[in-house]
Amino acid sequence: xxxxxxxxxxxxxxxxxxxxxxxxxxxxxxxxxxxxxxxxxxxxxxxxxxxxxxxxxxxxxxxxxxxxxxxxxxxxxxxxxxxxxxxxxxxxxxxxxxxxxxxxxxxxxxxxxxxxxxxxxxxxxxxxxxxxxxxxxxxxxxxxxxxxxxxxxxxxxxxxxxxxxxxxxxxxxxxxxxxxxxxxxxxxxxxxxxxxxxxxxxxxxxxxxxxxxxxxxxxxxxxxxxxxxxxxxxxxxxxxxxxxxxxxxxxxxxxxxxxxxxxxxxxxxxxxxxxxxxxxxxxxxxxxxxxxxxxxxxxxx
Amino acid sequence: xxxxxxxxxxxxxxxxxxxxxxxxxxxxxxxxxxxxxxxxxxxxxxxxxxxxxxxxxxxxxxxxxxxxxxxxxxxxxxxxxxxxxxxxxxxxxxxxxxxxxxxxxxxxxxxxxxxxxxxxxxxxxxxxxxxxxxxxxxxxxxxxxxxxxxxxxxxxxxxxxxxxxxxxxxxxxxxxxxxxxxxxxxxxxxxxxxxxxxxxxxxxxxxxxxxxxxxxxxxxxxxxxxxxxxxxxxxxxxxxxxxxxxxxxxxxxxxxxxxxxxxxx
Numbered sequence: 001x002x003x004x005x006x007x008x009x010x011x012x013x014x015x016x017x018x019x020x021x022x023x024x025x026x027x028x029x030x031x032x033x034x035x036x037x038x039x040x041x042x043x044x045x046x047x048x049x050x051x052x053x054x055x056x057x058x059x060x061x062x063x064x065x066x067x068x069x070x071x072x073x074x075x076x077x078x079x080x081x082x083x084x085x086x087x088x089x090x091x092x093x094x095x096x097x098x099x100x101x102x103x104x105x106x107x108x109x110x111x112x113x114x115x116x117x118x119x120x121x122x123x124x125x126x127x128x129x130x131x132x133x134x135x136x137x138x139x140x141x142x143x144x145x146x147x148x149x150x151x152x153x154x155x156x157x158x159x160x161x162x163x164x165x166x167x168x169x170x171x172x173x174x175x176x177x178x179x180x181x182x183x184x185x186x187x188x189x190x191x192x193x194x195x196x197x198x199x200x201x202x203x204x205x206x207x208x209x210x211x212x213x214x215x216x217x218x219x220x221x222x223x224x225x226x227x228x229x230x231x232x233x234x235x236x237x238x239x240x241x242x243x244x245x246x247x248x249x250x251x252x253x254x255x256x257x258x259x260x261x262x263x264x265x266x267x268x269x270x271x272x273x274x275x276x277x278x279x280x281x282x283x284x285x286x287x288x289x290x291x292x293x294x295x296x297x298x299x300x301x
Numbered sequence: 302x303x304x305x306x307x308x309x310x311x312x313x314x315x316x317x318x319x320x321x322x323x324x325x326x327x328x329x330x331x332x333x334x335x336x337x338x339x340x341x342x343x344x345x346x347x348x349x350x351x352x353x354x355x356x357x358x359x360x361x362x363x364x365x366x367x368x369x370x371x372x373x374x375x376x377x378x379x380x381x382x383x384x385x386x387x388x389x390x391x392x393x394x395x396x397x398x399x400x401x402x403x404x405x406x407x408x409x410x411x412x413x414x415x416x417x418x419x420x421x422x423x424x425x426x427x428x429x430x431x432x433x434x435x436x437x438x439x440x441x442x443x444x445x446x447x448x449x450x451x452x453x454x455x456x457x458x459x460x461x462x463x464x465x466x467x468x469x470x471x472x473x474x475x476x477x478x479x480x481x482x483x484x485x486x487x488x489x490x491x492x493x494x495x496x497x498x499x500x501x502x503x504x505x506x507x508x509x510x511x512x513x514x515x516x517x518x519x520x521x522x523x524x525x526x527x528x529x530x531x532x533x534x535x536x537x538x539x540x541x542x543x544x545x546x547x548x549x550x551x552x553x554x555x556x557x558x559x560x561x562x563x564x565x566x
Binding site for chain 1: 389398429522524541
């Protein structure tokens, strides 16, 4: 009697619900959009900069929403600062081995980077007067270094949530080391998708958009490989997905969020002009369902 | 530091009276479920169901009977926080609310906890949950307030059969070992100790004498520290970032030869 595929099946669910799903989604968008914007700033051509600015414009609101979602989700929201300052001693609270502790600091630092880059983008767009802000836009060494450090923290925010889940004792979450990698790759794909959608909505022709679209195709393919590797790495614990969550993962994430967008990448004639938009929208839907399945399925084992 | 203190629970002499549950609730002023409205679980005589934020002691009733119920046995076990020597909850707690006391026990400081619930998912035994009254994670404190006053915890004090014994860990371990030998000599060859040595999370300061596999009692056979995944998960995440970066490099850097027309999607 009582056979369990892993010792993780005796832990209790932490009741992380919709707020955390939304946080994982918006956190992924914030970090991913900043990372892509920084990538375009550093590697792209001068005419690509409007696309980079779009990334910074998305990153700041998303990181603000992320912070709010995390705070509201706490049992005692007014004690959110206990993550950063030890409440008994008022010393900085930091545990490098606890992803949630490092993540709280990373979110704060990334928020500062996102704010400065947001303001600098406004300056470059002539919507804000802040003479020093121009230094944070390319060309120039400061802007490149700033973008790279901010991009690092952006990707950290996008990926640490997967590592956080791995550093628990819940089934699925702690039975694979690949959740952080999956979240990072997924963050890149949903961020590219959102940037493509918003860039096309603005009706202005943004150079670099095709490169971003092409890159998204590659990233989606990588995401599919990582997801399959993750499923294999679960071993016998995979049976925890032999239910409605597994179906949702297959149809909602793999078919809708990955295979259909990839097919739209290859078959440009299908929807004509709308091909790129449709692929991007599907990627966003799949990215959201991915986080939904990961968060909820492991808590209903 | 004072000598490590803890519980030794001999499940073979537990009679399922739940005096420990009541004593714990009374001393720690824990509320009843649903404001005291009785809801039957349908699971043997167990109606408090599990350990959580308002149940810091829980008596498990395991019925092992044949189909016709002519033969069988009861397994009874008073469960509680294990006060692990290497405590997963303490390890991940981001606020420093979870501390180790001078008695080597693990305590959540309710005034420091902000209810992030990371400790709940880290505990391999499913011990911790949020107490809705405080909005913070709570569990057995091994009656830290009573220990500081030189008293023994309320549950072991109330236990009428000495199934729950409190004392110095070194004393408890030797006492438990003698009891295992006694049981085995009497023919109960399945008797063994769970968590009395360092194999389980460095040792459990609340350990058990069991007569069946751990999973029968709802205990993990091989509990591990949550940080076992930290290095591998971090490296794979880093690899993911590098691969995405490379894809960006290839797509944005090497397109100088392409026609402008192609740049317009």
